[in-house]
Amino acid sequence: MSFDSHETHESSQPTQSQPITLGEYLENHDDENFYWNDVDREVDEAWVGPVERAGLHPRKHKVFHHKNKEYLRPPLPFIQHGERLGESGSTLVYRVTSPVNEGHPHPYRRTLALKVIICNDNSRPPGPDSSVRMKALEEVRTMASIKHHHLVKYVASFEDYCISTHEVKRRQKARAVFKVNQQIKRHILGIAMYPAAQCNLRTLMENIIEQPDDPSSHESWDFLHTYFGCLAQAVACLHRTNVQIRHKDIKPENVVVDDFLLPVLTDFGLSKHFEAGQHSSGPTAKTLKYADPEAIHETRRDERSDVFSLGCVYLEMATTLLGKKPSFAEQELMGEMPSGFKYSECLDRLDGYLLTLSRIADSITDGRRESAQAVKQILPHIRRMMDEDHRKRPFAKDLYPLFRHLYDVTTFAGPCVECENERMASTCSSRARSPVLTRPTIGSGSSGGGGGAIANTPIVRRASTLTGMVVHSSPIDMMDGIDTTSYEHKKCNGNDNRDDDMGNGIC
Incomplete structure (x- = not known):
């Protein structure tokens, strides 16, 4: 299996499957009981390097090796419970529990919400060197750093991808740093969060x-x-x-x-730029209201x-x-x-x-x-x-x-x-x-x-x-995505504040 967890006190395990308030979840540092092991982990520097540069710990973010997979089946590797919680565009949300590791005495049993995003960059899956992938990883890191009793809590994340088995011919002037970019058939980003809401x-x-x-x-x-x-x-x-x-x-x-x-x-x-088929920088109809x-x-x-x-x-x-x-x-x-x-x-x-x-x-x-x-x-x-x-x-x-x-x-x-x-x-x-x-x-x-x-x-x-x-x-x-870039926190006193990007917004 692809999941492991920290050893915790034996007495805490029978109740871990029961819901607790987000405040209790944060106070107990419950999210730290979940971490990925190295089974089926991608080791290619092209994939691993951006994760490290984004500041994501490998215990919390895992890139699965494609192993010649031609298809992806979300929400694997998590286990789905009941119907989907939601679906919008190229994003699916599931109620899940973590992958079962029968060899570990204390598996993580808390029910989570899993958001799975089917990722595209200019109408095709982004490769490991994609700038939008790097931006998305930085934003996942920002999300992971935030702890508040009324803001959904990041628990873990993963990426998986599958490749086309047939050879993809490159145009003569096509540019790609990594050859695998030309073979990627689908790329998904999954984010596990607490709580799984009603x-x-x-x-x-x-x-x-x-x-x-x-x-x-x-x-x-x-x-x-x-x-x-x-x-x-x-x-x-x-x-x-x-x-x-x-x-x-x-x-x-x-x-x-x-x-x-x-x-x-x-x-x-x-941000929306990691979503399939979304290229417009303007607001969308659903959010204009x-x-x-x-x-x-x-x-x-x-x-x-x-x-x-x-x-x-x-x-x-x-x-x-x-x-x-x-x-x-x-x-x-x-x-x-x-x-x-x-x-x-x-x-x-x-x-x-x-x-x-x-x-x-x-x-x-x-x-x-x-x-x-x-x-x-x-x-x-x-x-x-x-x-x-x-x-x-x-x-x-x-x-x-x-x-x-x-x-x-x-x-x-x-x-x-x-x-x-x-x-x-x-x-x-x-x-x-x-x-x-x-x-x-x-x-x-x-x-x-x-x-x-x-x-x-x-x-x-x-x-x-x-x-x-x-x-x-x-x-x-979203009207123009989620902006995790920093901005000057000023009181205007009659002056406009410019909507400038000033950083990555990481705590």
Whole structure:
């Protein structure tokens, strides 16, 4: 077999197959228990050299030797469980476990999400010397370096390729450093990540409205209040000076929900240029809906371009909490737009829609009135996030306090422990173990709030039974890919920040 794992304590193995929160996963350094062995490993310097230069450890990234294979069968060498989690363009996402190594006493049993990208460069598979391969490996390294409780965690990666058995004639002036480039039939890149989510944010919001009597919908509605703060912290982490990544494709499909109903932001680690059949540098139709005005008009932008897209997602979340489908926002804002709805082209109607939401909030008089009024309070903040002028938008690092009060209206979810600790520590690297957070609850007595004793109740995250299709969007669907290049982290003070590449964005 092609897989091995670190020796771990015997007592940890029976429970390793059970899901744990991403925060626990990071705290336990669980990803370090997975590493590749050398069976079937490619040793040609042409393939191995770029991996080393990208800074990827051979224990975590493996290039399989083709062994005269003519076909590849993803998700091998991993073992698939159930149906595919998602498919988009030339990217497939599976729920998997690691390859079984019967000779090792402690195999890695954690369920993972595996993204498999079928790679092309100018309509053919890239060879080992391809510049796009090198760029992709550097971006995998960047993804591997990021640790945050609401950003999907890289566990391991691999490459595999097969060759054509027939001889490929080279044109006289064709250039290729390595002859094998002319024989490669297919080249895939696989990235194993934790967690393997239940569904994405769009599915969760639609289920809340379409299945109002389902107990899981009530639970999801409760947790949805907390997603504002959690996602703000995730994006702020990407924008920090020691990370410096702009996501450029924030949308509900790129927020997945784990077994504990916690949101996890995905697809911030790979650019679209390593995707089959994708050559355009402009935005694609699927992502235009949430694209910032700067991207649409190809003007200068900074990290607050992500804040615009996040504001669009927040608008749909607020719409859902007020009892409307997330698509209600599009229906109200579209007006006479012929086709291809884009939030950036409806900003002249945004104030009117926010007024509509405010009136809906005031009309709610049942048990959800407190929630409705809390949502009403965040509408002005969402408006600022979606300002047409990126210089007037808040930075992601300043968002969390604006939405934190939504934790207080939830009946079950409570504050996110990691986000609260991060807020107090104020840095992405300071995540020391802290006491269990508690929140006051009304004791026995009237539900109206009179005379009840106040008790401190530990916040417990339970595994959810929510199920749904997970669609991990492919970089082929991104407006112009995931940008992992560094940028100057400046406050504009009235000046535009140029969209310059200044580094590789590695922590």
